[in-house]
Amino acid sequence: MTKLDTKVVALAHGQTIHPISGPGRGGSFDFATFCRRQFISYGILPLLLIILILTFAVIEPRFLSYANIMNVTRQVSYLGIIVVGQMLYLVTANYDLSNGATVALSSIGCALVMAATAGGDPATSIALGCLTALGISLLVGIVNSVLIAVVKVSSFMVTLGMASAAVGVALLITGGVPVYGLPAEFTRYFGEASIMGIPVPAIVFACVVAAVYVLLNWTKTGRHAFAVGGNERAAFQAGVNVRRTLLCMCISGSVLAGLVGLLLTARMSTGEANVGIEFPLQSIIACVIGGIALSGGEGRVSGAVMGALFIVLLSNGMDLIRVQSYVQDVLLGALLVLAVIVDKLRARVRLRQVAAKAA
Amino acid sequence: MTQPVAATRGVWKSFQASPALRDVSIDFRPGSVHVLFGENGAGKSTLIGLLSGVHQPDEGEILIAGEAKVISSPRTAREFGVSTVFQDPALIPQLSVGENLTLGREPLRRGLLQRARQTEIAVEALGRIGSKISVSALAGDLSRADQQVVEIARALQGSARLLILDEPTATLTEEETERLFEILTKLRADGIAMIYITHRMGEIRRIGDEVSVLRDGTLVRTARVGDVTDSELVELMTGRRVDAIFPVVSHRPREGGLDFKRVSGGSVDDVSFHVRRGEIVGMTGLVGSGKGDVGKLCFGLARATSGEILIDGEDVGASSPDKRLKRGIIYYPGDRKRDGLVGVRSARENVTLSSLDEWMKWGFLNRAREKAAATDILVKLNLRPTNPDALPTTFSGGNQQKIVLGRGFTRSYAVHVFDEPTAGVDVGARAEIYDAIMKLADAGAAVLVISSDLPEIVNLSHRAYVVAHGRIVGEFSGDGLNEKTLLPYFFQEPTRAVQ
Numbered sequence: 059m060t061k062l063d064t065k066v067v068a069l070a071h072g073q074t075i076h077p078i079s080g081p082g083r084g085g086s087f088d089f090a091t092f093c094r095r096q097f098i099s100y101g102i103l104p105l106l107l108i109i110l111i112l113t114f115a116v117i118e119p120r121f122l123s124y125a126n127i128m129n130v131t132r133q134v135s136y137l138g139i140i141v142v143g144q145m146l147y148l149v150t151a152n153y154d155l156s157n158g159a160t161v162a163l164s165s166i167g168c169a170l171v172m173a174a175t176a177g178g179d180p181a182t183s184i185a186l187g188c189l190t191a192l193g194i195s196l197l198v199g200i201v202n203s204v205l206i207a208v209v210k211v212s213s214f215m216v217t218l219g220m221a222s223a224a225v226g227v228a229l230l231i232t233g234g235v236p237v238y239g240l241p242a243e244f245t246r247y248f249g250e251a252s253i254m255g256i257p258v259p260a261i262v263f264a265c266v267v268a269a270v271y272v273l274l275n276w277t278k279t280g281r282h283a284f285a286v287g288g289n290e291r292a293a294f295q296a297g298v299n300v301r302r303t304l305l306c307m308c309i310s311g312s313v314l315a316g317l318v319g320l321l322l323t324a325r326m327s328t329g330e331a332n333v334g335i336e337f338p339l340q341s342i343i344a345c346v347i348g349g350i351a352l353s354g355g356e357g358r359v360s361g362a363v364m365g366a367l368f369i370v371l372l373s374n375g376m377d378l379i380r381v382q383s384y385v386q387d388v389l390l391g392a393l394l395v396l397a398v399i400v401d402k403l404r405a406r407v408r409l410r411q412v413a414a415k416a417a
Numbered sequence: 418m419t420q421p422v423a424a425t426r427g428v429w430k431s432f433q434a435s436p437a438l439r440d441v442s443i444d445f446r447p448g449s450v451h452v453l454f455g456e457n458g459a460g461k462s463t464l465i466g467l468l469s470g471v472h473q474p475d476e477g478e479i480l481i482a483g484e485a486k487v488i489s490s491p492r493t494a495r496e497f498g499v500s501t502v503f504q505d506p507a508l509i510p511q512l513s514v515g516e517n518l519t520l521g522r523e524p525l526r527r528g529l530l531q532r533a534r535q536t537e538i539a540v541e542a543l544g545r546i547g548s549k550i551s552v553s554a555l556a557g558d559l560s561r562a563d564q565q566v567v568e569i570a571r572a573l574q575g576s577a578r579l580l581i582l583d584e585p586t587a588t589l590t591e592e593e594t595e596r597l598f599e600i601l602t603k604l605r606a607d608g609i610a611m612i613y614i615t616h617r618m619g620e621i622r623r624i625g626d627e628v629s630v631l632r633d634g635t636l637v638r639t640a641r642v643g644d645v646t647d648s649e650l651v652e653l654m655t656g657r658r659v660d661a662i663f664p665v666v667s668h669r670p671r672e673g674g675l676d677f678k679r680v681s682g683g684s685v686d687d688v689s690f691h692v693r694r695g696e697i698v699g700m701t702g703l704v705g706s707g708k709g710d711v712g713k714l715c716f717g718l719a720r721a722t723s724g725e726i727l728i729d730g731e732d733v734g735a736s737s738p739d740k741r742l743k744r745g746i747i748y749y750p751g752d753r754k755r756d757g758l759v760g761v762r763s764a765r766e767n768v769t770l771s772s773l774d775e776w777m778k779w780g781f782l783n784r785a786r787e788k789a790a791a792t793d794i795l796v797k798l799n800l801r802p803t804n805p806d807a808l809p810t811t812f813s814g815g816n817q818q819k820i821v822l823g824r825g826f827t828r829s830y831a832v833h834v835f836d837e838p839t840a841g842v843d844v845g846a847r848a849e850i851y852d853a854i855m856k857l858a859d860a861g862a863a864v865l866v867i868s869s870d871l872p873e874i875v876n877l878s879h880r881a882y883v884v885a886h887g888r889i890v891g892e893f894s895g896d897g898l899n900e901k902t903l904l905p906y907f908f909q910e911p912t913r914a915v916q
Contacts, residue, residue: 272781275782275784276781276782276784277780277781277782278773278774278777278782281766281769281770281773281782282770282773284759284761284762284766285759285762285766285770287761288759288760288761288762289755289758289759289760289761291755291756292750292755292756292757292758292759293759293770294718294738295716295718295738295748295750295756295757296757296770296771296824297716297738297739297741297742297747297748297771298739298770298771299737299739351761353761354761355759355760355761355762356761
């Protein structure tokens with residue numbers, strides 16, 4: 059304990075705890091530094107998650123039951139893919155306010171196609187439906203990204219307009235009535251099935267997380283995306299193909315929303331135009347509390363996953379202890395503001411950290 | 418002799434342990450234009466920073482009307498009658514001239530704005546310096562020269578007795594400069610003391626009464642303008658180990674490199690020049706001469722409307738920056754913060770940004786090798802502090818430039834185009850940057866250095882061009898490549914049809 063104290067004092071005097079260059083770092087574990095690092099990377103999220111889980115586990119024993127854990131796993135898979143998609147936009151300093159609408163339109167599209175072809179071979183019907191959902195989201199992504207990257211309209215306006223238009227189209231086609239008559243196999247395999255005890259959506263989610271992790275950290279496009287989000291002018295003048303990078307990221311982000319449209323349709327066995335209304339807000343909150351900067355250029359996939367987990371656990375826990383859903387909305391809104399404040403605080407701590415290192 | 422309006426007495430100032438000013442004592446007298454002359458990083462900006470309350474001296478004192486005062490903020494400076502017009506525009510473009518002139522001092526009655534009184538104050542302020550700019554015009558619609566006039570009018574409001582002008586003519590045309598000088602002459606007659614920072618020899622004689630030459634933070638000499646010759650001034654300014662700062666590169670031009678054939682585009686008009694491999698070629702001229710656009714044209718950041726740009730003999734056409742990069746040309750922007758660096762990504766990632774292909778295997782990045790390569794480059798360029806994982810914004814100007822420069826060492830490029838490579842870079846880091854540029858040329862690359870810094874152009878390059886009004890007005894090499902020969906060409910009027 060004394061050891062820890064001396065180190066904290068040393069930092070207060072502007073000295074470095076670790077040697078500046080990597081190797082030769084002391085092997086001893088320094089809790090204060092570890093916490094600061096975590097805070098810089100993820101904000102207060104890990105701490106909040108722990109508090110949340112402990113609190114609900116104490117208040118409501120069902121929270122940690124097998125059934126509830128499975129339930130949470132499913133829910134976090136849907137929201138998680140949406141959040142990762144939102145992250146692809148945010149990394150390049152753009153918003154996607156149309157992810158919910160993309161989910162809805164994909165859901166309607168794939169349900170309509172499946173319902174129309176349901177009489178024939180279910181495999182063909184399902185395949186056509188899946189292609190429709192992904193095709194629709196691809197189209198949405200292309201329109202969004204062309205307007206953002208080529209016409210240079212602010213993503214806020216582009217995706218806000220797209221959100222309204224896409225939901226409008228979905229309601230227009232269906233007249234506001236859910237689409238029924240999907241092949242039973244669709245729901246059985248894509249909505250309810252588990253492989254080795256793991257729900258199918260969770261497996262899809264895991265694949266998405268892995269793919270996006272590789273995309274962002276181990277490919278040229280990912281590096282370019284961070285650079286474009288951090289400083290578009292500088293990236294351009296360093297010879298980065300800004301347009302292609304933006305197209306790639308925004309289209310991928312929207313296709314992920316289409317994927318969720320598909321999975322949710324399977325879960326509900328109906329196509330619905332009002333599914334996913336809460337996704338834009340929830341996904342942005344999840345990203346921000348997961349340490350993904352709204353100003354672009356920063357963020358980790360693990361942060362997005364934790365952010366999604368946090369939101370799902372919070373609403374699940376509150377459902378279990380019967381908190382009114384209106385109250386939950388108030389809490390979520392407050393949480394967004396809190397997340398933005400923490401985001402600012404994090405940037406400040408990081409700067410101070412760097413200043414201390416440079417001294 | 419009259420009492421100085423303001424004076425420094427033995428002031429010292431250091432930034433991060435490197436001294437920017439050492440024991441400087443200067444008097445600024447009423448009715449006198451005092452020119453501060455010196456190279457980039459000589460301490461001029463630090464000195465005006467002390468007088469305008471941006472910095473505090475580590476040692477020594479600042480006298481206002483003979484009394485030692487602590488100028489703790491720009492606001493205090495104004496209260497003491499010290500007003501500064503900085504190089505960057507400081508007006509709010511969306512507000513009118515009148516609103517800008519009364520900003521923060523709006524005439525109020527019972528909490529409501531008195532618009533008529535506001536206009537009156539603004540007209541009065543402009544009238545004082547003999548300007549006829551409309552007070553209802555939007556500041557953003559004014560030319561840079563007119564904006565500056567408004568800024569001077571604003572600076573002179575209240576009881577200003579010392580007016581500091583930081584390179585006011587840097588972006589002005591000759592005609593606008595003349596108008597500015599008329600205003601300054603009027604202010605001199607009114608007994609205002611002025612500090613005038615410039616890089617231009619010619620202006621010292623045109624407007625200056627006294628001149629102080631700073632070099633490496635030390636005051637070399639203060640004299641009446643009539644008592645020093647131009648060559649003395651150049652010697653005082655550059656008198657330090659010029660040869661120690663600028664490496665000697667043997668001039669061995671080889672085939673290939675960069676060719677401009679009658680290129681027009683942006684503010685550039687029918688420009689032809691070449692940079693051979695193994696050569697360092699300088700390009701200089703006034704701000705706004707079009708020299709910066711030449712760099713942008715090289716890299717496809719501005720579009721050529723006619724003419725040909727060749728790299729190693731091949732026409733690059735109208736290709737985009739990313740395609741030109743692949744062709745083997747790399748561009749280092751002048752404004753590092755805005756155009757050069759991605760502030761939220763590490764120094765290391767900034768270095769490898771342009772050439773990630775070097776470490777790609779089967780479509781995936783070999784991060785270990787990329788990291789090793791970037792670290793190696795930054796260590797060789799002597800990045801201080803040696804922390805490749807830190808964000809670029811945490812480094813000094815010189816070290817930020819080393820990060821941008823590092824891009825050029827990740828693979829072999831045929832052509833390197835530098836725009837103002839040492840703007841805001843201290844002397845020590847400059848020598849290192851010059852050394853790196855020399856190495857590039859020595860390895861057989863063609864290097865184009867676009868710079869307003871005349872000593873840099875003269876001492877670093879094998880050949881140099883002067884640009885004025887979007888055209889090349891002179892080419893210099895060998896003995897003809899010196900500051901005195903080049904300078905007159907800066908002000909050359911465009912001569913049409915030089916066939």
